[in-house]
Amino acid sequence: MARSPADDQRQAEARAAARETVGEALAESAFYAARGVRPPAQVIPAAKVGTVVMRLVAATRRELLTFDDLSLCLNRGISERMVTNAADWMRLAVARIPVVRQITTPRGLACDSGIDTIQWRSGSQARLIEKIPFRLTVFDRAAAVLALDQHAMFNGMLLVRDPIVVAALTRLHRDAWNGGDNPAVRDAGGPPAHLVPILACMHDGLPDHAAAARLGLSLRTYSRRVSELLALLGTTSRFQAAILAHRRGWL
Incomplete structure (x- = not known):
């Protein structure tokens, strides 16, 4: 949260x-x-x-x-x-x-x-x-x-x-x-349900505007959820977030 x-x-x-x-x-x-x-x-x-x-x-x-x-x-x-x-x-x-x-x-x-x-x-x-x-x-x-x-x-x-x-x-x-x-x-299970599609878009390498359009979110809401996902993973780097998500079995 x-x-x-x-x-x-x-x-x-x-x-x-x-x-x-x-x-x-x-x-x-x-x-x-x-x-x-x-x-x-x-x-x-x-x-x-x-x-x-x-x-x-x-x-x-x-x-x-x-x-x-x-x-x-x-x-x-x-x-x-x-x-x-x-x-x-x-x-x-x-x-x-x-x-x-x-x-x-x-x-x-x-x-x-x-x-x-x-x-x-x-x-x-x-x-x-x-x-x-x-x-x-x-x-x-x-x-x-x-x-x-x-x-x-x-x-x-x-x-x-x-x-x-x-x-x-x-x-x-x-x-x-x-x-x-x-x-x-924190390691147990996966990310919260509302962050699962955010992680998928990041994994696919979509730019923020394209990801927001795919999910039907405003760009502001999408950016906020990306920040929430990064905080959950304990990093400020999207590249490192992908690595950490793989290590946790989220991807």
């Missing part, structure tokens, strides 16, 4: 509230860390991110939680080697850690096809939300890393061990998890 502007607004407000909550928790943590009461957060430069993440994954025994979205890395100068390393870390985590819960977006899941940083088919659990509030990994509810920007952990991250901040991050992840969609459910 297509989202309404009101839905988008509510989700934007929830993301803003989550970022504000984290910002306030980090500011409070810094205040007490300066007085020696809580452990200080540590900025990890880009050159050391891989080493630190591997060390944290290797030390994790019970649970790993993530907010991640590979689509945010696209066209941002993130090398293929870095993305491959991230997939390797997640394979290691899934093999060793009993509970791995990953939250991504439909577009992020589509972009991840064939890379597998989201290991939901190979042992992790996953949920889909429309947009992640920030990039995050929580290790055994004892440590967490936050990306210094929205694009990738590889550009640098903040390592947090303050238990109060880590608990706040864990709660935010839990709330998003409880409100997210299971990707296996």
Whole structure:
């Protein structure tokens, strides 16, 4: 079902509230860390991110939680080697850690096809939300890393061990998890009935005006349904939508 502007607004407000909550928790943590009461957060430069993440994954025994979205890395100068390393870390985590819960977006899941940083088919659990509030990994509810920007952990991250901040991050992840969609459910069955002829027209390569005429729809309605189908498949590319639809057995 297509989202309404009101839905988008509510989700934007929830993301803003989550970022504000984290910002306030980090500011409070810094205040007490300066007085020696809580452990200080540590900025990890880009050159050391891989080493630190591997060390944290290797030390994790019970649970790993993530907010991640590979689509945010696209066209941002993130090398293929870095993305491959991230997939390797997640394979290691899934093999060793009993509970791995990953939250991504439909577009992020589509972009991840064939890379597998989201290991939901190979042992992790996953949920889909429309947009992640920030990039995050929580290790055994004892440590967490936050990306210094929205694009990738590889550009640098903040390592947090303050238990109060880590608990706040864990709660935010839990709330998003409880409100997210299971990707296996999205994969089940086919598209909604009103989008089946849209998919067929796209598969036949018809221009929008010809497809709209074939289906007896206005050009505006046809374009809106194409956008709905792309959103359902988690992509903005019609070419990629065809590939994803084939993989799901919709074509």
